[in-house]
Amino acid sequence: MKITSLTTYLVAPRWCFLKVETDEGITGWGEPVIEGRAHTVAAAVDELSDYLIGQDPLRIEDHWQVLTKGGFYRGGPILSSAVAGIDQALWDITGKALGVPVWQLLGGRVRDRIRMYSWIGGDRPGDVAEAALQRKEQGFTAIKMNASAELRLLDTPKAVQGIVDRLAAVRAAVGDEFDIAVDFHGRLTVPMARRVLPLLEPLLPMFVEEPVVPEMSEHIGDIVRSTSIAIATGERLYSRWDFKPVLAQGIAVAQPDLSHAGGISEVRRIAAMAEAHDVSLAPHCPLGPIALAACLQVGFATPNLLIQEQSLGIHYNEGSDLLDYLVDPGVFDYADGHVALLTAPGLGIEVDEHAVAKAAETGHRWRNPIWRRDDGSLTEW
Structure with a gap:
């Protein structure tokens, strides 16, 4: 089997899909x-397609090594994300060629279902308590919320x-049998983190x-030692080498993104490194259905998985x-907060190629927004 083409599609709301075709008619999908x-990541995919x-699409590991290390300049979010989408597509092709889901190729499943969490926003607070209750009524047992506006x-x-x-307010609304994760998006300085996080401890956020x-x-590590709250990070770390120092400093939850951190191949290795540090895995995924499917394939085969974003x-x-580009959106039906x-x-999904191609006509x-403080200076979004 040989790879014959790589085609990227920019589709609303903010995603990029990749179709990898072969001479045997097997197609794989990724989300770089x-x-x-x-657009920049799509250009990187186009450059990598020359190689x-x-x-042979089944030589996944060798291709990962060449794509990440074969160039003199390595790493960074653009290259790692391009490789991530390609890697997802190659695993998709391999699973289809062998007639098995990717989790089977990763050693088999260690669980029957995966707990999911949903978003409620929070950086421009309206009624966050009501939004959390709506997610609870939908069957979710955990949500994530932003914690602040500009700081x-x-x-x-x-x-x-x-x-x-x-x-x-959210804790009072949902009760104590419901988990709340709090996302700061990097908006705190180190001294602000040491000031704020101990005050949140009585509310027992999940992380x-x-x-x-x-x-x-x-x-x-200074922040970890300043609070009893579990600290999570990783959506802007792109390799096991990026994760190595934060794992050693005592974070509790590693959050690599399957579309940023080298795909299934690399996140599988990050998960194993995290397990050796008694750290849980909770992949970052505010993205599309292909990225989510890749996350779930890893999650079903990963013993230290905590929860999955969607x-x-x-x-x-x-x-x-999320469901607009799938032939059968029922694969992501959630029951009791699980999939x-x-x-x-x-990858376990069938992409609606017609819907993708039509959406890509608009692109x-x-x-992301640009935020400024009240004095006009740039701050973290």
Whole structure:
């Protein structure tokens, strides 16, 4: 079997899909994207296709090594995301060629279903408590919320209390048999994190995600030691080498993104590294159905999986949503906050090629917001 073509499709709301075709008629799908840089990642895929066309798609590991290390300049979000989508598609082809789901190729399943969480926003708070209750009524047993709007380097007691009050309102609404994860998007400085997080401890969040930007990863251990809350990070780390120092500093939850961190091949290795540090895996995935399917394939074969993010109904998904590009959206039916085992070969989904091609005619140019403080200076979104 030989790879004959790689085709990227930019589709709403902010995704990039990849179709890899072979001379035996087996097609694999991947999702190579950096949110806000989809065109750039698609260009990187096109450059990598020069090597891949004519190659055997089943040599997944060798291709991963060549694509990540065969160039003199390595790493970074664009290259890692391009490789991630290609890697997903090659696993999809291999599973289809052998007639088994990818989790079978990863050693077999270790669970029958995967717990999922949903988003409720929170950086522009309306009624976050009501939004959380709606997710609970939909059957979810966990949600994630943003914790704040723009923050100063060291913000006022009022701003700090506002973060506490926001989480407290959600906790009061959903009760103690429901998990709440809190995402800071890197908006805290290290001293602000040490100030804020101990105040959240009585509310028992499941974890606090990305309290500081990844550039401050060398200080994540200081934050870990300042609070009893589990610290999660990783959506902006792109390899096992990026994860190595934060795992050693005591984070509790690793959050690699299957569309950013080298795909199924690399996230599988990150998960194993995390297990050796007594760290759980909770893959980042506010993306499309292909990325989610890849996450689930890894999750079904990973013993230290904690929970899985998914984007159905997330505030980014304007115009299109998670299920719009699937022939059978029922594969992602959620029951009691869980998704059942994916059993079809490859990634376990069937992409609606007609819907993808039609959406790609319009494409998108999604960009993340630019946030500024009250003094006009740039701050983290």
